[in-house]
């Protein structure tokens with residue numbers, strides 16, 4: 642069974658579909674809802690992460706567009722839901738191009754339908770751990786011009802990659818394909834207020850999916866931005882990244898249990 646078949650198994654819960662459920666989407670199955678509800682019973686802030694993360698995605702895309710970025714490579718893009726990257730970007734820059742990549746067939750199927758008549762957005766079913774294949778895929782190579790700055794988004798996906806997969810090395814391969822002025826946006830699940838017992842529940846629930854979770858610290862996430870200048874405000878708690886009124890109200894920043902950051906590849910002085 643190849644990796645996409647594993648992710649397409651509807652008999653086991655899946656990260657993409659659990660996340661869709663937390664965001665109020667409809668592209669999830671009973672097995673996903675049961676797993677997500679099991680986590681919520683012990684870890685109410687599991688959903689806070691999802692909501693705060695999606696709000697961060699919106700803020701960082703708006704920031705990038707304002708900074709002149711008009712093409713995006715969205716790694717682990719998830720099930721399309723409210724506030725998709727191409728919609729956010731095009732509200733300001735109608736010609737923005739977005740190449741989405743995900744390994745989960747339901748996410749890819751929904752995106753394929755949504756983007757069917759869109760010449761400037763694509764969805765590729767692929768494993769982001771294979772940067773060579775991702776970058777050569779028609780939906781990516783045929784849409785993005787990597788001779789111009791691009792924003793790579795690795796938002797709420799790196800915790801699905803165990804240390805053994807060398808997530809920093811994978812990000813470095815994408816970085817090396819990008820020109821100066823390109824960006825990398827990241828967010829990551831972290832145990833900032835999860836108790837040890839809650840962390841065990843999160844691990845146990847996600848260990849039953851095709852993507853067991855690896856929680857990482859602020860320092861570990863910063864280490865994945867090697868080669869990039871870290872844009873203000875740095876590597877911070879998710880809701881604190883260029884805060885506005887998006888995201889869940891009335892929760893402490895640490896209760897989102899995640900960090901976020903944006904890096905920019907330095908442009909050499911003329």
Ligand SMILES: C[S@@+](CC[C@H](N)C(=O)[O-])C[C@H]1O[C@@H](n2cnc3c(N)ncnc32)[C@H](O)[C@@H]1O
Nearest residue numbers: 657660717718719743744745768769796797801
């Ligand atoms: C929590 S969702 C995040 C969705 C979106 N990036 C966001 O922040 O709203 C994580 C996504 O990463 C995808 N994913 C996990 N491992 C992957 C891999 N190795 N290759 C491609 N996609 C992957 C999952 O299928 C899921 O859709």
